[in-house]
Amino acid sequence: MPHYKLSYFDIYGRGEMVRLLFAAAKVEFEDERFTREQWKETYKKTTPFGYCPVLYIDGAPLCESGAIVRLLASKFGFNGANTVEEAHIAMFNGALRTMYVRLPNFDVDEQLKEEKTRVVYKDHILPLLEKIEKKFSDKKAEFLVGEKMSYADLRLMQYLIITERYDASLLAPFPNLVALKDRCRNTDGLKQYLATSKICPF
């Protein structure tokens, strides 16, 4: 097994999916986390293109979170059974990211942030979850795509946990997705990671 090091901010952001994949696969990795100041002063100039996260595989750098997630998902068996499943996994992952990334994580004004958050849920996130809930309940399967847990399920789990912490009542219309979230969070590897990992606002 190669030596893996993930280098990223001390937040979920674009790094948490990578951490979740290592946890789900029960593969060890060095979880390097830095502050914004440390990024600017030290780490940024050591990266291939001035971006993070970076995954170092036996010292060789790979950046772009999508590339990292898909490489590890393929290696660890969380990327479907064929190219069509890979495409559908990427579709669910991308659609969820597109909506959740609209949340005003960096707003300073608390009241404005709360108002915007409500709007993002109402106009973007909840309608998407409704569509996914319907597709998923029609499918009558354990996981979003194919027969096995994929990174799309991990992404859904990650985001629904964030929503649960914010306002669990928003998830009431999506019982099948909630059940999927809980199935994933209780799998061996993820359970331990989630019990001990730092809780971040985003």
Next chain:
Amino acid sequence: MGKYKLTYFNGPGRAEVIRLLFSAAKVEFEDHRFGFEQWPTIKQEMPFNQVPVLYIDGTPLCESGAIFRYLATEFGMNGANSLQAAYIEMVHGVLHDVYSKVPYMENDAKVKKEKTTEVHQEHILPALKKIEKKFSESKRQFLVGDKLSYADLKLMNSLILTEERAPEILPQLPNLCALRDRVRNLDGVKQYLASRPISKM
């Protein structure tokens, strides 16, 4: 319907790499383009209210990355193994990140020109210089591995935009420009580039 139908605005945006993949592979597809005024109606018909959507034998797939990676794999343009696929995605992602800062939707022509030049100097050129250096040291014909990949198509398309809007940076990128020209002259790609609508964005 034939096997493949792509639905997107009448513009490059998030569909152009998909169209270039079909062209490079010389695989037929229906290139359904609609105007902005039709978007409110079409949006409701899309599986997740977004485009592009690729219909494969009538089954819809959305998310441009999912679409172009699927097609690239089908057409043999996604590297020889998962590590090469990761590097291809990395290069494509970096190009996408820096070129997405270009103010395509800006209406004020003067502001658009100034901002485009600034984006090229501050973001695009630094990234391209790093890619140029690695590429010239590798002495390869293509950005990753030994075959054309969608990263090469993205690079070609991006440098064509730069030819039009900030050509002054190109002399610093001789190997990437040579790659651009190799790719633009490929059978299939050449014909598509000659016939595609000129984008106003």
